[in-house]
Amino acid sequence: MTLKDRIGVDAGKTRLEDAIQWAAENEFYFLDFNADAGPNHMETWTSERSREVRNMCEANGISIGLHTLSAVNVAEFSPYVSRAVEEYMRASVDLANSLDCAWTVVHAGYHFTDDVPERKRAAMERLKRISKYGFDTGHKILLENLNFEPDHAEVHYMAHTVAEIKEYFDEIPPEHLGWAFTANHSHLVPDGVDGFFDAFGIERIGEVRLADNHGDYEVHLIPGEGNLDFSNLFSRLENAGYRGHYSMAYGSNEQRIESRNRLAELA
Numbered sequence: 001m002t003l004k005d006r007i008g009v010d011a012g013k014t015r016l017e018d019a020i021q022w023a024a025e026n027e028f029y030f031l032d033f034n035a036d037a038g039p040n041h042m043e044t045w046t047s048e049r050s051r052e053v054r055n056m057c058e059a060n061g062i063s064i065g066l067h068t069l070s071a072v073n074v075a076e077f078s079p080y081v082s083r084a085v086e087e088y089m090r091a092s093v094d095l096a097n098s099l100d101c102a103w104t105v106v107h108a109g110y111h112f113t114d115d116v117p118e119r120k121r122a123a124m125e126r127l128k129r130i131s132k133y134g135f136d137t138g139h140k141i142l143l144e145n146l147n148f149e150p151d152h153a154e155v156h157y158m159a160h161t162v163a164e165i166k167e168y169f170d171e172i173p174p175e176h177l178g179w180a181f182t183a184n185h186s187h188l189v190p191d192g193v194d195g196f197f198d199a200f201g202i203e204r205i206g207e208v209r210l211a212d213n214h215g216d217y218e219v220h221l222i223p224g225e226g227n228l229d230f231s232n233l234f235s236r237l238e239n240a241g242y243r244g245h246y247s248m249a250y251g252s253n254e255q256r257i258e259s260r261n262r263l264a265e266l267a
Contacts, residue, residue: 003238004264005029009256010067010209010249015039016053024060026257030245031062032105032207035095036069042095050098057100063245065103065207066096070146074126075109075119075158082122089130093139103140103206105180106130108159108168123158124171131176142180142206143168145196147218148188162191162199169200179204182249184211184220187228193236202242210263211250220250222259223266234267 008030011019016033023031035042057064068089076085089106096104108127111119127143134141145165146157159165168177179200186196212226213219223230246263248256 001029002264003234003267004260006244007210007246007248007260007263008032008063009253010247013038013040016064017056020053020056020060020062020064022253023062024056026253028260029062030247031064032067032247032249033064034067034069035092036072042091045095045098047098054100063102064099065105065142066092066099066101067105068092068107070107070144070157072107073109074107075111075123077118077122086126086129089126090133093130093134093137093141097137097139101139103142103178103180104134105142105144105207107144107146107157108164110155110157113154113156120158120167124168127168127177128172131172135176140178140206141176142178144180144209145182145185147182147185150217160185161189162195165196166199169204174204177204178206180207180209181205182209182211183233184209184213184226184228184249185218187213187215187226188218193229193233197236197240202237202240205237205242205244207244208237208242208246210246210248222251222255223263230263230266234263238267 008028010032013034019031033040072085072088076082092104109123131141146160148160149156159168183193186193212221212223212228214226251259
């Protein structure tokens with residue numbers, strides 16, 4: 001499989017069957033999708049519909065992965081709400097397994113500045129449980145490094161720096177928890193792309209998520225519209241032996257087709 005073939009797309013809330021059909025017609029082989037709202041809502045998945053998606057993917061050689069919603073606070077500790085978050089994550093893994101998804105992307109949650117220790121404990125224990133649940137059911141769980149929020153913001157995502165990601169990787173074994181490396185998020189912190197690769201290498205990476213930005217705040221630009229060094233990104237990954245897939249998280253379908261060609265040439 002060429003590098004171009006390994007570059008897929010994040011279809012978001014697009015009806016999964018439509019996304020798979022589009023991917024097949026345009027020779028994309030990797031798709032992320034979300035099941036929190038719209039036509040992919042968790043409660044819309046009957047056994048017949050799940051079987052149809054499995055058959056479509058098998059017939060076209062397409063791998064799919066479920067991307068959970070970062071707005072759901074994995075670091076939740078409040079009564080009742082905490083239990084709901086737990087159920088949401090287990091239900092996500094169950095849905096992913098029913099669709100033969102190859103991966104599920106999860107997050108470490110967020111804090112409100114003055115409750116960091118409590119949030120961190122809640123996130124760590126919850127990620128340990130869901131990662132083991134994924135492992136026990138034969139499913140791959142990937143932790144995404146999330147984005148920096150301005151210092152004056154009240155809410156901050158956890159696991160957005162090398163130091164924060166390391167805490168989870170140190171506590172949870174790699175066979176339970178992999179990594180969804182988001183290049184544009186790493187570009188927002190001093191660590192940068194190189195800092196993340198220097199710290200962790202590629203062994204845990206199950207997906208590399210692509211978008212551009214100016215290094216100032218979260219925005220998903222088409223590569224070339226910002227200042228992320230994609231040549232260096234691909235060089236570090238490919239020279240280290242990474243042969244997994246990439247996921248474009250930006251633009252329209254037409255822009256993604258054009259952008260994939262440019263990225264392949266750049267790489």
